[in-house]
Amino acid sequence: MANRVCEALGIEYPVIQGAMAWTSMAPLVAAVSEAGGLGVLGSGFMPKEIILGQVDAVRKMTSKPFAANLFLDPGPQLEIGTEAILEGKVPVVYIDSLNLLQYDLTKEYYDRFHAAGCKVIAKINYLEDAVVAEKAGADVIITKGVEGGGHCTKVSGRVLLAEVVNAVSTPVVASGGIATPRQAAGCTVVGAEGVEMGTAFMASEECPVHINVKKAIVKAIDRDIVACGASTGEPSWQIRNKLADKLLKIDQDHPWSEAADMIREASSGSLRIASLDGEVEEQGAVMGGQVVGLIHEIKPVKALVADFCKEWQEWLSKSYSLF
Ligand SMILES: Cc1cc2nc3c(=O)[nH]c(=O)nc-3n(C[C@H](O)[C@H](O)[C@H](O)COP(=O)(O)O)c2cc1C
Numbered sequence: 070m071a072n073r074v075c076e077a078l079g080i081e082y083p084v085i086q087g088a089m090a091w092t093s094m095a096p097l098v099a100a101v102s103e104a105g106g107l108g109v110l111g112s113g114f115m116p117k118e119i120i121l122g123q124v125d126a127v128r129k130m131t132s133k134p135f136a137a138n139l140f141l142d143p144g145p146q147l148e149i150g151t152e153a154i155l156e157g158k159v160p161v162v163y164i165d166s167l168n169l170l171q172y173d174l175t176k177e178y179y180d181r182f183h184a185a186g187c188k189v190i191a192k193i194n195y196l197e198d199a200v201v202a203e204k205a206g207a208d209v210i211i212t213k214g215v216e217g218g219g220h221c222t223k224v225s226g227r228v229l230l231a232e233v234v235n236a237v238s239t240p241v242v243a244s245g246g247i248a249t250p251r252q253a254a255g256c257t258v259v260g261a262e263g264v265e266m267g268t269a270f271m272a273s274e275e276c277p278v279h280i281n282v283k284k285a286i287v288k289a290i291d292r293d294i295v296a297c298g299a300s301t302g303e304p305s306w307q308i309r310n311k312l313a314d315k316l317l318k319i320d321q322d323h324p325w326s327e328a329a330d331m332i333r334e335a336s337s338g339s340l341r342i343a344s345l346d347g348e349v350e351e352q353g354a355v356m357g358g359q360v361v362g363l364i365h366e367i368k369p370v371k372a373l374v375a376d377f378c379k380e381w382q383e384w385l386s387k388s389y390s391l392f
Pocket of ligand 1: 088112216218267359
């Protein structure tokens with residue numbers, strides 16, 4: 070039976086590698102797409118020249134479809150990213166928002182991408198955004214639950230997926246806290262036609278982050294993950310270390326009007342310090358999601374795409390019975 074996510078995106082396996090700022094760079098994106106899934110450039114905050122350079126780099130490594138990330142939030146970056154993705158003729162745009170989607174703006178941008186022949190993935194955190202995304206013409210909807218790496222949201226992945234599949238007819242991809250084929254099989258039963266993984270791909274062999282970041286993910290357990298930066302309005306999950314403790318203390322000890330700037334200052338460059346320099350104890354931020362407890366080894370991308378789907382299908386072929 071044909072899989073609608075694969076058909077919509079022109080891919081072989083319904084596995085999407087989540088966009089990860091300054092982490093899902095060309096080598097990972099190309100590896101995932103080449104393996105038959107969909108690689109997504111973490112281009113949401115990148116200047117135009119860097120996006121175009123990354124797009125070129127991906128094309129040198131694969132001729133298969135891939136995507137680039139754009140945040141649908143008004144501001145200069147929206148136009149910078151849109152121009153780069155259109156100019157680079159990226160086959161799929163992966164759009165999310167740090168705020169609730171506004172229908173008119175959403176429709177305007179989806180139409181611009183569709184007019185250029187670009188497929189649109191909407192990554193959403195709330196049911197009402199899924200409804201707006203479908204009305205505006207999204208080709209695929211990803212439901213990202215609170216447990217997923219990156220920015221913390223509110224609704225659990227289990228609840229969000231069940232709500233969204235009941236409300237839309239667009240193919241839905243489950244995301245947040247997924248790292249095993251058996252979980253993916255559970256999502257299929259609920260109604261998902263694909264899965265997205267971020268943290269699991271961050272710990273893959275092909276991800277171009279420092280080995281210490283991958284080892285930190287493998288070593289961490291579920292309760293090591295803490296939400297940092299609540300006062301900024303955009304808290305993100307991090308593996309607990311000295312920096313995370315410092316950020317948590319700032320929010321605890323200061324009025325949030327002051328804490329937000331202190332957090333920004335204390336965490337400035339922290340992703341780079343971990344990802345490039347490999348310093349993951351004191352000042353570097355390792356932004357893994359709660360799923361770290363299910364990640365026990367550094368795997369090649371293939372194991373997270375073709376091998377993953379083979380086992381996923383095997384789980385679906387088993388017959389379960391409650392009585
Ligand atoms: C280090 C890191 C950076 C991320 N950066 C972004 C980003 O720039 N844009 C975005 O849409 N999502 C971002 N995310 C979220 C992922 O795309 C994906 O939705 C999430 O990781 C899925 O949950 P999981 O980590 O439990 O698999 C990031 C996630 C991580 C772990």
